[in-house]
Amino acid sequence: MPFFTSPPAVIKQGLMLNTSISIKVSRGVFAESDIFKGDFILEYRGDLIDPEESKRRRRIYHNSLKGFMFDFIWHGKFWTIDAARDDGTLGRLVNDDHINPNCKMKRIMVEGKPHLCLFALKDITPGDEIRYNYGDADCPWRNQVRIVKDILKSDIYIN
Numbered sequence: 410m411p412f413f414t415s416p417p418a419v420i421k422q423g424l425m426l427n428t429s430i431s432i433k434v435s436r437g438v439f440a441e442s443d444i445f446k447g448d449f450i451l452e453y454r455g456d457l458i459d460p461e462e463s464k465r466r467r468r469i470y471h472n473s474l475k476g477f478m479f480d481f482i483w484h485g486k487f488w489t490i491d492a493a494r495d496d497g498t499l500g501r502l503v504n505d506d507h508i509n510p511n512c513k514m515k516r517i518m519v520e521g522k523p524h525l526c527l528f529a530l531k532d533i534t535p536g537d538e539i540r541y542n543y544g545d546a547d548c549p550w551r552n553q554v555r556i557v558k559d560i561l562k563s564d565i566y567i568n
């Protein structure tokens with residue numbers, strides 16, 4: 410549950426989204442109006458960079474910024490949208506859910522260039538957090554969830 414909510418941030422094609430902050434995932438993006446299955450939600454905006462530039466930036470970035478680099482394959486090569494710079498857009502603030510995501514990132518070609526766009530996988534109601542599956546990316550928080558579950562599985566009995 411978010412504990413802080415900023416004023417409504419973005420109205421796009423009739424969709425209203427908002428950013429909130431929680432202890433667990435820091436910032437996130439929440440629906441403020443109904444979103445229907447198949448709707449376009451937002452674009453993950455940033456610099457489109459090739460593998461060499463991506464490697465160079467990864468060498469100099471602090472770990473916290475690497476989480477804003479979205480890798481994908483295009484024309485048989487790895488490319489990256491680097492959203493490390495805070496440009497005020499919301500795509501960079503959408504969190505991961507690899508178990509029950511409510512939207513999906515798709516590659517949309519515009520004038521020969523790929524754009525990463527988020528579409529609803531199901532109906533989303535106001536208050537729901539917008540989340541997609543980050544894919545095979547190395548996501549330490551997924552392991553943390555597993556560790557918590559493992560701890561809960563192993564009960565200790567005291568007579």
Ligand SMILES: C[S@@+](CC[C@H](N)C(=O)[O-])C[C@H]1O[C@@H](n2cnc3c(N)ncnc32)[C@H](O)[C@@H]1O
Binds near residue numbers: 436437477501505550
């Ligand atoms: C693209 S940013 C998303 C916005 C981020 N929550 C923020 O406040 O800047 C990706 C980072 O968010 C955090 N994150 C995303 N999904 C998460 C999740 N399911 N659980 C915990 N942290 C998550 C991780 O720190 C990750 O590196």
